[in-house]
Amino acid sequence: MRLVTVAGPPSCGKTSVVAKACGALRELGRSCAVVKFDCLQSRDGEIYREAGIAVSVVFSGGLCPDHFFATNLEEAFAWAAGTGAETGIIETAGLCNRCSPHIRGALGICVIDNLMGIDAPEKIGPMLRLADIVIVTKGDLVSQAEREVYRYRIRQMNGRAVIRHVNGLTGQGCADLAAILAQAPDIKTVTDMKLRFSMPAAVCSYCLSETRIGSRYQKGNVKKARFAGVSDG
Amino acid sequence: MADGADAGAKARAWAPASLTLTAGRDKSGRPEAGDVVLRPGEITALLGPTGSGKSRFLSDIESLACGDTPTGRRLLLDGRSPDADERFELQGRLVAQLTQNMNFVLDLSVRDFVLTHALSREAPDPQEAARRVIAAANSLAGEPFDPGVQLTQLSGGQSRALMIADTALLSWSPALLIDEIENAGVDKRRALDLLLASDKIVVIATHDPVLALSADRRLVFEHGAVRMTVVRTGEERDILARLSEMERETTRVRALLRKGEPLS
Numbered sequence: 273m274r275l276v277t278v279a280g281p282p283s284c285g286k287t288s289v290v291a292k293a294c295g296a297l298r299e300l301g302r303s304c305a306v307v308k309f310d311c312l313q314s315r316d317g318e319i320y321r322e323a324g325i326a327v328s329v330v331f332s333g334g335l336c337p338d339h340f341f342a343t344n345l346e347e348a349f350a351w352a353a354g355t356g357a358e359t360g361i362i363e364t365a366g367l368c369n370r371c372s373p374h375i376r377g378a379l380g381i382c383v384i385d386n387l388m389g390i391d392a393p394e395k396i397g398p399m400l401r402l403a404d405i406v407i408v409t410k411g412d413l414v415s416q417a418e419r420e421v422y423r424y425r426i427r428q429m430n431g432r433a434v435i436r437h438v439n440g441l442t443g444q445g446c447a448d449l450a451a452i453l454a455q456a457p458d459i460k461t462v463t464d465m466k467l468r469f470s471m472p473a474a475v476c477s478y479c480l481s482e483t484r485i486g487s488r489y490q491k492g493n494v495k496k497a498r499f500a501g502v503s504d505g
Numbered sequence: 506m507a508d509g510a511d512a513g514a515k516a517r518a519w520a521p522a523s524l525t526l527t528a529g530r531d532k533s534g535r536p537e538a539g540d541v542v543l544r545p546g547e548i549t550a551l552l553g554p555t556g557s558g559k560s561r562f563l564s565d566i567e568s569l570a571c572g573d574t575p576t577g578r579r580l581l582l583d584g585r586s587p588d589a590d591e592r593f594e595l596q597g598r599l600v601a602q603l604t605q606n607m608n609f610v611l612d613l614s615v616r617d618f619v620l621t622h623a624l625s626r627e628a629p630d631p632q633e634a635a636r637r638v639i640a641a642a643n644s645l646a647g648e649p650f651d652p653g654v655q656l657t658q659l660s661g662g663q664s665r666a667l668m669i670a671d672t673a674l675l676s677w678s679p680a681l682l683i684d685e686i687e688n689a690g691v692d693k694r695r696a697l698d699l700l701l702a703s704d705k706i707v708v709i710a711t712h713d714p715v716l717a718l719s720a721d722r723r724l725v726f727e728h729g730a731v732r733m734t735v736v737r738t739g740e741e742r743d744i745l746a747r748l749s750e751m752e753r754e755t756t757r758v759r760a761l762l763r764k765g766e767p768l769s
Contacts, residue, residue, distance in 0.1 A: 296573075390611050412564075416602045417622050417671045418611050423597070424625035437597065444564075447573040451589065 273352060274359040274456035277373045279399040280383030281392075285409035286363055287316045288440030289383055289449065291323045296443070296450035297359065298324065304453075305357035307348040309341045309364045309373075316363075326355040334481065337364070338371040338471045345375075349462045359453055372398035372469040379456035380468065382433075385410040386422055393426045398469040400426070403433050405452060411437045520545065520679035521582040524706060526565060529578035531558070531730035537578075541724065541731060543706045545679065550717045551710040553726030559710035560605070561729065563682045566708065567600050576729065601676035603683045603700075609656035609664055615639060616652040619671065626675050634675060641670035641699060645691045666691045673699040680706040686716065694752075715752055718745035 280286045287308075294304040305326040308316050312331060320327035328351055332340035341364055352360030364373045374380030382403035384396060387410050393400055400406060406426050411419050423435055434452070438445035459465070476492040523544050528537040543549060543566075551559040558576070565578045569592055572579055579586060587595065611618060619638045623631035643649040646666035650659060659667065669691065672681070686696055686709065697716070701707060711717055722736045761768055 387610055390613050413606075414610055415604065415606050415668050416597075417618070417668065417675075418609060420597065420625050421611065421613070421618060421621045424621060427625075442575060444568050444570075444574055447571060448589075448592065 275378040275459045276361045276453055276456045277375060277378060278361060278363045278381045279367055279373050284383050284385040285440035286383045287319050289407055289438050290361055290363055291319050292443040292446040293449040293453055294325045295323050296447045303357045304359045304361055305352040305355040306361045306363060307352055311337050338367055341373055342471055345462050369395055369397045370472055372402050374402050374468045376466045376468055377457055379404055381405045383407045386414045393429045401430050402468040406433045406435045408437050409440050412439055523583055525581040527579045529576035531728045537730040545706050546704045548707045548720040550720035550723045552717055552723050557726040558729040559726050560684055563684055563710060567602050599678055600680040600682050601672045601678040603668060603672050605685050607661045607664055611656055613656055614653050615656055618656050622675055638670045638674050641674060642667040645696055662691055669696045683709040685710060715748050
């Protein structure tokens with residue numbers, strides 16, 4: 273099955289873009305299955321189902337969404353492959369800007385929108401820097417000059433990615449994206465493949481549902497920050 | 506894979522002898538009358554009520570429509586569909602576009618913004634290019650602005666003036682699309698002169714009779730599609746001269762009123 277990971281900040285249009293691109297693929301007789309990793313709740317399953325796309329939505333709940341994603345990749349791949357789809361797309365919401373879901377050897381897509389501020393491409397970090405394709409949405413809401421300046425900033429952060437403008441509402445540009453998805457690497461199994469960027473290390477008291485604030489409650493892998501002019505304790 | 510930005514030099518050297526928008530369909534799915542062919546050095550005006558499909562037409566050109574937009578139109582370059590590689594190289598490069606957008610959203614100063622844009626467009630001397638754009642914008646805007654001011658603090662007219670100057674001076678695209686220049690609160694005549702100082706394909710969506718008559722031909726829109734094409738006649742040129750004269754008079758009186766001077 274061809275494998276694609278899609279990541280991006282909340283509300284940037286990931287689901288709209290993926291659903292439209294899958295729709296364009298289906299018109300060419302090529303099937304997709306989508307696994308959506310989310311945190312606590314999501315209505316995205318309905319959007320995919322309405323578009324006639326096989327979808328499975330899973331929630332990290334009390335766990336770090338990044339770790340939850342990594343620990344469920346084999347199963348996600350198996351489910352998508354089990355639907356008989358030619359292309360499996362894993363859409364991840366809730367990944368913090370520290371993280372990137374992209375896998376070496378699979379197609380990695382980052383979705384970002386034109387309204388996020390000029391420093392967004394830098395702040396978004398590895399999910400953009402390590403992507404193969406950067407999709408920019410909401411370009412219809414800004415001037416052409418702003419689109420170009422924003423694109424330039426994305427290019428500075430990621431020198432090799434293909435950058436495309438897509439309108440998630442009208443679907444403009446989704447046919448091009450579908451053509452790219454149709455060429456994603458065909459993979460037999462994700463077992464033994466590697467993430468492009470390591471997940472954050474954790475296991476502290478807060479990982480174990482601690483809610484109280486204060487050093488006395490903190491155990492395990494705890495890192496104290498160094499604030500301006502004050503040394504850490 | 507090559508990317509649009511990296512293929513800039515190649516795209517810059519190339520200008521099509523014609524752009525064709527194939528006939529699409531209107532909002533009810535009825536087929537449009539015929540194809541529209543646009544050529545360099547030719548000004549085409551788009552007319553019709555709000556919502557009749559003028560902006561959609563411009564957007565179809567800008568996005569190199571390939572049947573993937575609501576109108577179902579396709580853009581042909583020199584009479585043929587661009588292949589995937591060409592589409593790739595041309596995306597965002599074929600046309601310079603001035604939309605109805607009156608506000609900036611990016612959190613940058615005017616100077617940094619224009620300078621970054623000049624860099625992204627590979628201007629030979631970005632500092633000088635940025636200086637020229639800001640100077641031109643200030644000559645169009647009612648109230649001049651400082652280059653250090655944030656983009657988002659510009660007034661509607663100032664934003665519009667900056668967009669016009671930027672489009673006119675930083676763009677090397679072979680086609681120029683203008684949507685509603687008259688709503689701008691800027692010096693319309695100067696803006697148009699600045700924009701038209703080149704041998705480009707120019708398409709203007711407008712409700713303004715002077716702008717409409719400045720065009721070589723007019724496409725009239727209805728219900729999302731082109732209903733008819735009208736070529737400017739000699740008689741219309743005379744009407745244009747008369748309207749232009751009236752407009753100059755209006756401009757003169759407005760300037761006097763603004764300064765509080767007596768009308769004479």
